[in-house]
Amino acid sequence: MAQPGNSPVLRPELGPLIADIQSRGLRIERVGETTRVGGAGPSDAGMISIDGVFITAPVGADFVADSPYFLREDSFGELAVFKGDERMAPAEIADRPKFYELSTADGIPYWKIALLHLDSLASTVVQTCAYWDTDDQCKFCGIELSLESGNTIPAKRPEHLAEVAVAAKELDGAVDITLTTGSTYGPDRGALYLGRCAQAMHDASGLPVEAQFEPPDDLDVINQVHDMGISAVGIHVESFDPVTLADIAPPKARTGIEGYFGAWERAVEVFGEGQVSTYVILGMGEDPDLTVEGCKRAIDMGVYPFIVPLRPVPGSLLENLLPPDADYTESIYRRVVPYLVERGIGSWTVSAGCARCQACSGMSLFEQEYIELAPASDNRTRIPVRSVS
Ligand code: SF4
Numbered sequence: 001m002a003q004p005g006n007s008p009v010l011r012p013e014l015g016p017l018i019a020d021i022q023s024r025g026l027r028i029e030r031v032g033e034t035t036r037v038g039g040a041g042p043s044d045a046g047m048i049s050i051d052g053v054f055i056t057a058p059v060g061a062d063f064v065a066d067s068p069y070f071l072r073e074d075s076f077g078e079l080a081v082f083k084g085d086e087r088m089a090p091a092e093i094a095d096r097p098k099f100y101e102l103s104t105a106d107g108i109p110y111w112k113i114a115l116l117h118l119d120s121l122a123s124t125v126v127q128t129c130a131y132w133d134t135d136d137q138c139k140f141c142g143i144e145l146s147l148e149s150g151n152t153i154p155a156k157r158p159e160h161l162a163e164v165a166v167a168a169k170e171l172d173g174a175v176d177i178t179l180t181t182g183s184t185y186g187p188d189r190g191a192l193y194l195g196r197c198a199q200a201m202h203d204a205s206g207l208p209v210e211a212q213f214e215p216p217d218d219l220d221v222i223n224q225v226h227d228m229g230i231s232a233v234g235i236h237v238e239s240f241d242p243v244t245l246a247d248i249a250p251p252k253a254r255t256g257i258e259g260y261f262g263a264w265e266r267a268v269e270v271f272g273e274g275q276v277s278t279y280v281i282l283g284m285g286e287d288p289d290l291t292v293e294g295c296k297r298a299i300d301m302g303v304y305p306f307i308v309p310l311r312p313v314p315g316s317l318l319e320n321l322l323p324p325d326a327d328y329t330e331s332i333y334r335r336v337v338p339y340l341v342e343r344g345i346g347s348w349t350v351s352a353g354c355a356r357c358q359a360c361s362g363m364s365l366f367e368q369e370y371i372e373l374a375p376a377s378d379n380r381t382r383i384p385v386r387s388v389s
Pocket of ligand 1: 129130131132136137138141142143181182183249
């Protein structure tokens with residue numbers, strides 16, 4: 001099959017189609033090797049290519065049973081996405097990565113140490129969180145669910161991660177590494193152990209690494225992480241609406257939205273504009289105007305707001321919520337993306353991680369619609385602008 005990686009797309013209807021599939025889910029007959037359950041990131045994710053664009057979409061949650069989208073073979077025996085009886089687009093499923101067949105010398109399967117998310121090698125280096133099973137647990141999160149399922153181990157060792165990174169690059173063409181961690185009560189919030197893991201992987205494989213962690217008490221930790229050879233950081237506020245944040249992620253609310261802006265300011269100083277990102281999850285009751293305003297303020301300082309629709313993780317505290325309508329998600333994309341592109345920031349400026357991969361969001365497809373707004377020096381392929389309103 002084609003190599004993962006979101007290349008320029010000329011079909012303007014593809015962005016709204018993918019936004020709708022990511023909202024309503026994709027019904028497939030076999031939920032298995034192309035999916036994952038639990039985790040701190042895009043969990044319950046089917047990983048597929050739709051018309052050459054690699055995405056993740058919900059496949060296992062209960063609400064997916066009501067989705068009009070199916071993945072099945074067409075009359076030529078080719079895999080395609082259908083809406084009811086209408087064939088919408090050709091599709092491909094990623095092969096099982098070859099490195100999943102390997103194990104460490106002490107018998108840990110490589111797939112329990114890191115997973116290939118399309119073309120990005122991803123791992124949660126510490127699969128426990130200080131807030132889990134307390135009143136502080138983030139309601140959207142599924143970090144310990146994968147641990148309970150036996151699909152991973154509690155903590156990964158730097159030397160194991162390094163050998164997996166080399167194998168994923170050589171056998172399966174991984175192009176970067178995305179590392180996250182559960183939070184700790186320590187002043188660094190787990191960032192320094194994450195940095196040691198990232199350094200070992202980068203030194204062994206040469207791949208760029210994005211490290212994701214909570215704002216540390218001492219912002220100098222961000223400089224230390226940078227000095228470990230990390231290319232990009234994700235410091236995730238999740239919502240710019242303080243009321244929503246207090247409801248869905250109490251520890252993040254205690255850090256406060258201003259606390260995130262402070263951490264981003266330091267991170268942009270050391271990593272550079274476009275190398276710092278934050279998840280912004282839609283569909284948790286947030287005020288859309290506050291959301292757009294927060295995204296624009298982040299963009300002004302050089303932060304990429306990686307906007308994704310809520311993907312309720314089965315087993316998480318939000319498992320009974322539905323993802324937001326695609327129309328709502330698209331309306332936020334269309335208010336934020338032109339501002340982002342005009343500022344010269346886009347998925348193409350991010351060297352590693354979720355905002356580089358883009359498979360969990362429709363943002364990069366909308367970036368392509370507005371690319372004429374970008375400064376001329378960004379070396380991007382120009383395609384026609386459909387609308388900037
Ligand atoms: S801080 Fe919140 S989102 Fe992060 S791992 Fe802990 S519970 Fe999950």
